[in-house]
Amino acid sequence: xxxxxxxLRGENRAGxxxxxxxxxxxxxxxxxxxxxxxxxxxxxxVHVGSKGLLGPRRFMDGLGLVLFAVAFFLPxxxxxxxxMSIGTSAAIFVMLxxxxxxxxGYAGLLDLGYVAFFAVGAYASGIMSTRYGWDMLPTIPVxxxxxxxxxxxxxxxxxxxxxxxxxxxxxxxxxxxRRVAQNIDVTGGATGIYGIRKFSFFGIDLxxxxxxxxIVFPPNVSFYMFTVACMGIAVVSAARLAKGRMxxxxxxxxxxxxxxxxMGINTYTTKLTAYVTGAIWGGMAGMxxxxxxxGISPTQFMFLNSALIxxxxxxxxxxxxxGVIIGGxxxxxxPEVLREAQNARYLLFGLALVAxxxxxxxxLWPANWHLPFLGTxxxxxxxxxxxxxxxxxxxxxxxxxxxxxxxxDLAPPxxxxxxxxSGLAADGEDGAGTGGAASATGPGADGEDGAGSGGAASATGxxxxxxEDGAGSGRGASATGxxxxxxExxx
Numbered sequence: 406x407x408x409x410x411x412x413l414r415g416e417n418r419a420g421x422x423x424x425x426x427x428x429x430x431x432x433x434x435x436x437x438x439x440x441x442x443x444x445x446x447x448x449x450x451v452h453v454g455s456k457g458l459l460g461p462r463r464f465m466d467g468l469g470l471v472l473f474a475v476a477f478f479l480p481x482x483x484x485x486x487x488x489m490s491i492g493t494s495a496a497i498f499v500m501l502x503x504x505x506x507x508x509x510g511y512a513g514l515l516d517l518g519y520v521a522f523f524a525v526g527a528y529a530s531g532i533m534s535t536r537y538g539w540d541m542l543p544t545i546p547v548x549x550x551x552x553x554x555x556x557x558x559x560x561x562x563x564x565x566x567x568x569x570x571x572x573x574x575x576x577x578x579x580x581x582x583r584r585v586a587q588n589i590d591v592t593g594g595a596t597g598i599y600g601i602r603k604f605s606f607f608g609i610d611l612x613x614x615x616x617x618x619x620i621v622f623p624p625n626v627s628f629y630m631f632t633v634a635c636m637g638i639a640v641v642s643a644a645r646l647a648k649g650r651m652x653x654x655x656x657x658x659x660x661x662x663x664x665x666x667x668m669g670i671n672t673y674t675t676k677l678t679a680y681v682t683g684a685i686w687g688g689m690a691g692m693x694x695x696x697x698x699x700g701i702s703p704t705q706f707m708f709l710n711s712a713l714i715x716x717x718x719x720x721x722x723x724x725x726x727x728g729v730i731i732g733g734x735x736x737x738x739x740p741e742v743l744r745e746a747q748n749a750r751y752l753l754f755g756l757a758l759v760a761x762x763x764x765x766x767x768x769l770w771p772a773n774w775h776l777p778f779l780g781t782x783x784x785x786x787x788x789x790x791x792x793x794x795x796x797x798x799x800x801x802x803x804x805x806x807x808x809x810x811x812x813x814d815l816a817p818p819x820x821x822x823x824x825x826x827s828g829l830a831a832d833g834e835d836g837a838g839t840g841g842a843a844s845a846t847g848p849g850a851d852g853e854d855g856a857g858s859g860g861a862a863s864a865t866g867x868x869x870x871x872x873e874d875g876a877g878s879g880r881g882a883s884a885t886g887x888x889x890x891x892x893e894x895x896x
Contacts, residue, residue, distance in 0.1 A: 489626055502718055518579020520707070564676045
C-alpha cells in the first residue's frame with residue numbers, strides 16, 4: 406500500500422509539472438513577439454573639451470600634417486648635403502621604430518632581434534638590383550615576400566613563448582641572420598653588396614638631377630623627399646591598423662593574453678600577424694637604407710641597432726604614434742647634435758637617455774597622454790548627465806559635445822509597455838500590480854505586471870490570470886511569491 410501511494414504521488418507530481426510546463430509554453434507562445442528591453446546604460450563616455458580645431462583628434466591630425474609638410478619641404482629651407490643625409494637616415498629610423506612599435510607597443514612582444522628584418526629587406530633588394538639588374542621599384546614585391554617568409558619562419562616557432570624567453574630567442578635569430586649573411590657568397594660575405602641602384606619610376610630617376618617647375622632637385626634632395634613620403638605612409642598605416650579590429654586584438658593580447666584567449670581571440674595567429682606586419686615595415690626600411698647608402702654589409706645589422714630601435718620605442722612611448730616619431734628622431738639625431746663633444750658625446754647621449762627614463766618613465770609621449778590645453782574623455786553616470794545643475798568636469802569653459810540626456814531619453818522604446826526597475830510604468834503609476842511589488846523584467850500576458858492580485862511579484866515571471874510564473878496547483882512557485890489567494894506559494 407505504501408509503495409502504491411508513493412507511486413501515485415509521483416505520478417501526480419509529474420502531472421503537475423507537465424501542466425505547469427504547458428501553461429508556461431502557452432504563455433510564452435502568446436508573448437513570443439515581446440522582447441526584453443535592454444537596461445539603460447549606467448555610465449556614458451562623453452568628451453569634454455574644446456570644439457572645432459582644438460578638438461583632440463582634429464588638432465593632432467592637423468599638427469601631424471603640418472610637421473610632415475615641414476619635414477617634406479625642408480630642402481627649400483636648407484639643401485645642405487649633410488642635413489639631407491642625416492634627415493634621410495632619421496626618416497628611415499622612424500620607419501623602423503614604427504614597425505617595431507607594432508610588435509612591442511601594440512602586441513606586447515619583446516623583440517630584441519628586429520634588425521634581422523632590416524637585413525632581410527636590404528639584402529633581398531640589393532641582390533635583385535646588383536645580380537639581376539633590376540630597378541628598385543620592381544624589387545618591392547620580392548622584399549615583401551621575403552619579409553613575410555622570414556616573419557613566419559622566425560615567429561612561427563617562437564611566438565608560443567612569452568616575456569624574457571621570447572626576447573632571448575628573437576635575439577638569437579637576429580644574430581643568426583647576420584652570421585648567415587656574413588658567411589654565404591650570395592650576400593657578398595663579410596664584404597657585403599655595393600652598387601645598389603636608386604629608385605626610378607614614371608621616367609624619374611632619383612639618381613639624377615630632376616627639374617620640376619623650373620626648380621632643379623639634386624639626387625640627395627629628391628631621395629630625401631621620397632624617403633620622408635614613405636615614412637609618412639608607414640607611420641599612418643601603422644596607426645590605422647592599431648585602430649582597427651586587428652589592432653584591438655593586438656592590444657587585448659598585450660594587456661592579458663589569457664583573458665583574450667578566453668574571449669575567443671586566437672592569440673597565436675594574432676601575435677604572428679603583428680610579427681609579420683613588423684617584419685614588412687623593417688624590410689621596407691632596409692630597402693630604403695640600401696638605396697640610400699648604395700651598399701650594405703653585415704656590420705650594419707648588429708645587435709646595437711636592435712637595441713637603439715627598441716630604445717626609440719620605449720623612450721618615445723610604447724603604443725603611441727607621436728611618441729614613436731619623437732623617440733626615433735631623438736635617438737637618430739641626438740648623436741649628431743652632440744658631435745661637437747667628440748669623445749664625450751656618447752657619455753652625454755647615455756646620460757640624456759637615463760634622465761628621460763627617470764623623469765618620464767612611460768616615455769616622452771605615452772599612449773594615453775594628451776596636450777594639457779585639449780579636452781579629454783570622461784566617464785559619467787547617467788544620473789549626473791540628467792542633473793542640469795551638475796558642472797561637467799574638465800577645464801574652465803569646457804562644454805559637452807552633446808546636450809545632457811535624461812534617464813527617460815536613455816530608456817528603451819518598450820518602456821511604455823513594461824515596468825522599469827526605476828518604478829515607472831506605462832500609466833505613470835508604480836510598476837507593481839494591484840497591491841503587489843513591481844516585476845523586475847516584464848509584464849504579464851494580460852497586460853498587468855508579474856504580481857498577482859494581492860501578492861508579491863515573481864522576480865522574473867510573467868503573470869497569467871493573476872498567477873505567478875511556474876506556480877501550478879500551489880507547487881513550483883517562486884520562493885518569494887505569494888499565490889493569487891494571498892497564501893504562500895510553497896506549502
